[in-house]
Amino acid sequence: MNTLNTLLLHNTDQDIARAGEILRGGGLVAIPTETVYGLAANALDGQAVAKIFKAKGRPQDNPLIVHISELSQWNALVREIPPQAMALAKSYWPGPLTIILPKSGIIPDEVSAGLDTVAVRFPSMRTTRKIIDAAGVPLAAPSANLSGSPSPTCAKHTMNDMAGRIEAVLDGGDCNFGVESTVVTLAGAVPRLLRPGAVTPEDLREVLGEVEIDEAVMGKLKEGAKAASPGMKYKHYSPKAEVTIVKSDLEAFCKMAEKIDNKETTFALCFDGEERTIPLKCVTYGREDDSLTQSHRLFTALRELDEQGAEKVYARCPSTDGVGMAVYNRLLRAAGFNVIEL
Ligand code: AMP
Ligand code: MG
Numbered sequence: 001m002n003t004l005n006t007l008l009l010h011n012t013d014q015d016i017a018r019a020g021e022i023l024r025g026g027g028l029v030a031i032p033t034e035t036v037y038g039l040a041a042n043a044l045d046g047q048a049v050a051k052i053f054k055a056k057g058r059p060q061d062n063p064l065i066v067h068i069s070e071l072s073q074w075n076a077l078v079r080e081i082p083p084q085a086m087a088l089a090k091s092y093w094p095g096p097l098t099i100i101l102p103k104s105g106i107i108p109d110e111v112s113a114g115l116d117t118v119a120v121r122f123p124s125m126r127t128t129r130k131i132i133d134a135a136g137v138p139l140a141a142p143s144a145n146l147s148g149s150p151s152p153t154c155a156k157h158t159m160n161d162m163a164g165r166i167e168a169v170l171d172g173g174d175c176n177f178g179v180e181s182t183v184v185t186l187a188g189a190v191p192r193l194l195r196p197g198a199v200t201p202e203d204l205r206e207v208l209g210e211v212e213i214d215e216a217v218m219g220k221l222k223e224g225a226k227a228a229s230p231g232m233k234y235k236h237y238s239p240k241a242e243v244t245i246v247k248s249d250l251e252a253f254c255k256m257a258e259k260i261d262n263k264e265t266t267f268a269l270c271f272d273g274e275e276r277t278i279p280l281k282c283v284t285y286g287r288e289d290d291s292l293t294q295s296h297r298l299f300t301a302l303r304e305l306d307e308q309g310a311e312k313v314y315a316r317c318p319s320t321d322g323v324g325m326a327v328y329n330r331l332l333r334a335a336g337f338n339v340i341e342l
Contacts, residue, residue: 003164004164004165004166004167005164006159006162006163006164006165006166006167006168006169007167007168007169008155008159008168008169008171009029009168009169009170009171010170010171011032011127011170011171011172011173015170016127016130016131016134016170017134018168019031019131019134019135019168019170020131020133020134020135020136021134022167022168023040023041023042023048023131023134023135023137023139024042024135024136024137026041026042026045026047026048026051027041027048027051027166027167027168028040028041028048028051028052028055028165028166028167028168029131029166029167029168029169029170030144030152030155030158030162030166030168030169030170031127031128031131031139031141031144031170031172032125032127032128032155032170032171032172032173032175033067033123033125033128033141033175034095034096034123034124034125034128034175034176034177035096035123035175035176035177035178035179035180035181035197035198036143036144036151036152036153036175036177036178036179036180036299037143037144037151037152037153037154037155037157037158037169037175038065038067038128038139038141038142038143038144039052039055039056039141039142039143039144039162039166040067040131040135040139040140040141041139041140041141042135042137042138042139042140043064043066043067043077043107043108043111043137043138043139043140044106044107044108044137044138045108045137046108046109046110046111049064049108049110049111049140050110052064052140052141052142053110055162055165055166056142056144056145056146056147057146057147057148058142058147059147059230060113061113061114061230062113062142062230062231063111063112063113063115063117063118063119063230064110064111064112064113064119064140064141064142065098065119065120065121065140065141065142065181065183066107066111066118066119066120066121066138066139066140067120067121067122067123067128067132067138067139067140067141068120068121068122068132068138069122069128069129069130069132069133070122071089071093071122073138074089074120074122076104076106077103077104077106077107077118077120077138078101078102078103078104078118078120079101079102079103079104080101080102081101082101082186084186084191084207084208085099085101085186087207087208088184088186088204088207088208089122091203091206091207092199092203092207093121093122094122094123094124094129095122095123095124095198095199096121096123096124096177096180096181096182096197096198096199097121097181097182097184097197097199098119098120098121098181098182098183098184098195099119099120099121099184099185099186100117100118100119100120100183100184100185100186100187100194101117101118101120101186101187102116102117102118102187103115103116103117103118104118111140113230117185117187119183120138121181125172125176127170127172128172131170143180144158144161144162144169145157145158145161146161146162148236148238149161149237149238150237150238150239150298150299150302150303150334151179151180151237151299152299153174153175153178153296153299153300154173154174154175154300155169155170155171155172155173157299157300157303175296176296177197177198177292177295177296178295178296178297178298178299178300179197179198179295179298179299179326179327179330180195180197181195181197181198181199182195182196182197182198182199182200182204182326183195183197183229184204184211185228185229190210190211190212191204191208191210191211191212192211192212192213192214192228193211193212193213193214193217194214194216194217194228194229194232195217195229195231195232195326195329196217196325196326196329197323197326198292198295198323198326200322200323200325201213201325202322214228214229214232216228216229216232216233217232217325217329218320218325218328218329218332219332219337220337221233232333236330236333236334237299237302237330237331237333237334238302238333238334238336239302239303239305239306239310239313239334240306240310240311241267241305241306241310241311241312241313242311242312242313242336242338243269243313243315243331243334243335243336243338244312244313244314244315244335244338244339244340245315245317245331245332245335245338245339245340246314246315246316246317246339246340246341246342247317247339247340247341247342248317248341248342250274250277250278250316252342253268253270253278253314253316253342254277254278254279256314256342257278257279257280257314258279260280262311262312263279263280263281265309265310265311265312266280266281266310266311266312266313266314267280267281267282267283267305267308267310267312267313267314268280268281268282268283268313268314268315268316269282269283269284269285269301269302269305269313269314269315269316270282270283270284270285270315270316271284271285271286271287271288271294271316272284272286272287272288272293274288274316280314281308281310283301283304283305283308283310284297284301285297285298285301286298288316288318288319289319291318291319291321291322291323291324291326291327292323294318294323294324294327295323295326295327298327298330298331299330302334315331315335317331317339318331
């Protein structure tokens with residue numbers, strides 16, 4: 001598989017034009033966005049999209065998000081745009097929100113993984129939009145990690161996962177939010193949140209009124225249950241270490257940490273400043289009272305745990321309010337749903 005000579009492109013007009021050429025020609029380019037790095041292909045070319053699944057080792061039943069650079073491009077991708085969907089787009093696009101609607105005939109089955117709906121996002125990062133414009137087509141792009149690994153939030157992490165597998169990585173700096181977009185489906189009777197992100201349930205309710213939260217968001221689907229968002233059923237975002245989320249205050253966490261025998265390869269994933277108190281090796285993931293710093297740091301922190309040789313990780317539990325729901329949702333999957341309460 002690792003046979004391509006992956007180019008490192010930069011955020012210049014010339015390199016963005018080069019990325020556009022590669023994408024138009026059916027190749028794969030990893031691109032920066034305000035959420036995480038995406039692995040892009042021409043969304044209207046089924047053969048190009050099929051390469052994404054191969055490069056990532058992504059399960060075939062997990063559909064992709066289509067990225068556009070202007071609102072008007074949405075029309076051709078979906079059967080119709082109901083008023084609720086347009087209201088949502090007017091409020092939060094461009095931005096970290098993905099909207100699912102019944103798909104039009106031009107969406108290849110490879111994009112929708114056999115579903116009759118399509119997920120669309122209009123990103124706010126200017127570089128992303130310039131790349132879509134240079135390609136001249138909408139871009140299908142899942143996160144640019146190997147399937148199962150934490151999503152990459154900088155070009156270096158993207159290159160670590162994708163070198164040899166794709167034509168190019170375009171370095172646009174660090175991602176602002178650091179977790180993937182909010183995914184909401186408007187294809188059913190009641191709007192439903194499938195994946196939490198920087199656009200919160202409260203934000204959605206302000207525009208839509210009632211919004212259901214899919215049961216896979218905050219917990220594990222029951223054996224045999226059908227996932228509304230196929231991506232949510234997999235163990236995901238994982239470092240190599242075994243991760244346990246610990247619901248407790250700092251004092252109880254420290255008492256538990258004191259009793260751990262193997263302090264060589266057991267780590268704490270904790271909030272900024274707590275490394276001075278917790279009697280374990282620590283990797284921090286943002287301020288306890290600030291979900292946005294946590295979302296910005298989480299995936300980098302998970303990769304740092306691997307680099308430092310962590311085998312067991314005890315994670316301080318984040319608040320689940322607002323953007324915190326997205327942080328908890330990702331950490332829960334990194335932990336394979338392993339949570340203890342002290
Ligand atoms: P990623 O691109 O890695 O951020 O993953 C995209 C997420 O959106 C996954 O969880 C997918 O399962 C979900 N998704 C994409 N398209 C659809 C769709 N048509 N219906 C339901 N979920 C979708
Ligand atoms: Mg992903």
